[in-house]
Amino acid sequence: MRIASWNVNSVKARIGHLVDWLKQAEPDVVCLQEIKCVDEAFPTAEVEALGYNVATHGQKSYNGVAILSKRPFEVMRGLPGDDADTQSRYIEAEIPTDSGAVRVASIYLPNGNPPLTDKYDYKLAWMDRLIAHAQGLLALEEPLVLAGDYNVIPTAKDVHNPAAWEGDALFLPRTRDKFRELLALGFTDAFRACDDREGQYTFWDYQAGAWQRNNGIRIDHLLLSPQAADKLQTCVIDKHVRTWEKPSDHVPIRIDLRA
DNA sequence: ATGACTGCCTCTGGCAGA
Numbered sequence: 587m588r589i590a591s592w593n594v595n596s597v598k599a600r601i602g603h604l605v606d607w608l609k610q611a612e613p614d615v616v617c618l619q620e621i622k623c624v625d626e627a628f629p630t631a632e633v634e635a636l637g638y639n640v641a642t643h644g645q646k647s648y649n650g651v652a653i654l655s656k657r658p659f660e661v662m663r664g665l666p667g668d669d670a671d672t673q674s675r676y677i678e679a680e681i682p683t684d685s686g687a688v689r690v691a692s693i694y695l696p697n698g699n700p701p702l703t704d705k706y707d708y709k710l711a712w713m714d715r716l717i718a719h720a721q722g723l724l725a726l727e728e729p730l731v732l733a734g735d736y737n738v739i740p741t742a743k744d745v746h747n748p749a750a751w752e753g754d755a756l757f758l759p760r761t762r763d764k765f766r767e768l769l770a771l772g773f774t775d776a777f778r779a780c781d782d783r784e785g786q787y788t789f790w791d792y793q794a795g796a797w798q799r800n801n802g803i804r805i806d807h808l809l810l811s812p813q814a815a816d817k818l819q820t821c822v823i824d825k826h827v828r829t830w831e832k833p834s835d836h837v838p839i840r841i842d843l844r845a
Numbered sequence: 846a847t848g849a850c851t852g853c854c855t856c857t858g859g860c861a862g863a
Contacts, residue, residue: 595851595852595862596851596852596853598852599851599852599853620852620862622852622853646853646854647852647853647854647860647861648853648860648861648862697861697862697863698863699861699862699863737862737863751863754863755863756863789863791849791850791862791863792849792850792851792862793848793849793850793851794848794849794850795849796849796850803863805863832851834851835850835851835862835863
């Protein structure tokens with residue numbers, strides 16, 4: 587079973603790339619972030635034409651997440667823990683397979699910049715809510731994949747120029763501590779379980795030739811419950827998508843799980 | 846040294862992104 591995550595930076599601007607990549611990569615499940623549109627505006631027909639079922643949790647202009655799956659699935663929208671939160675950053679699916687259900691979440695964790703503002707407080711509080719929710723999901727003892735744009739650079743190995751990111755909400759010690767707290771619940775970082783090399787990134791800024799210099803960061807992650815980690819075969823970053831014309835600033839990352 | 850790009854909805858410039 588192939589499960590992927592991709593921050594498309596507007597699904598309307600990226601529908602051509604999305605269709606081309608779906609045909610190429612042939613994922614069974616896709617978690618999208620930053621669709622930047624309301625549910626009604628999602629290009630559902632184009633994706634359904636490729637054999638996917640679609641569930642969205644969108645909002646106007648900003649944020650927005652979606653899950654595509656070849657198998658039909660049950661869906662839950664929104665991250666529990668704050669009824670006043672209006673930002674669409676979490677959607678979860680329970681997907682039946684021939685060997686039991688797999689639970690997959692598409693996560694768009696808040697950026698949090700600049701620090702020392704309510705934006706950073708929101709990021710940390712959102713991470714606390716994610717930790718609480720993930721704890722409950724782990725208790726189900728199912729194969730579980732928390733996939734998405736975490737806006738967290740886990741370690742100095744995951745950034746081309748660590749000094750440039752010091753003090754940034756993506757790399758601050760408090761941010762990284764909380765990410766470790768999430769991992770320590772019992773999750774496996776799928777990419778690091780498969781590949782310990784430096785210089786492997788999922789995001790490159792549009793500015794200043796960041797892509798050409800491989801001045802990137804690894805912030806898109808697939809976190810696996812023990813039951814999912816047991817099935818992990820490969821984790822691959824589809825870096826070539828960044829060379830396409832008018833790309834997203836993020837590229838897809840995907841895993842293969844044994845049936 | 847500085848700024849650098851993209852997308853959105855539109856007060857077509859200001860915000861957000863990371």
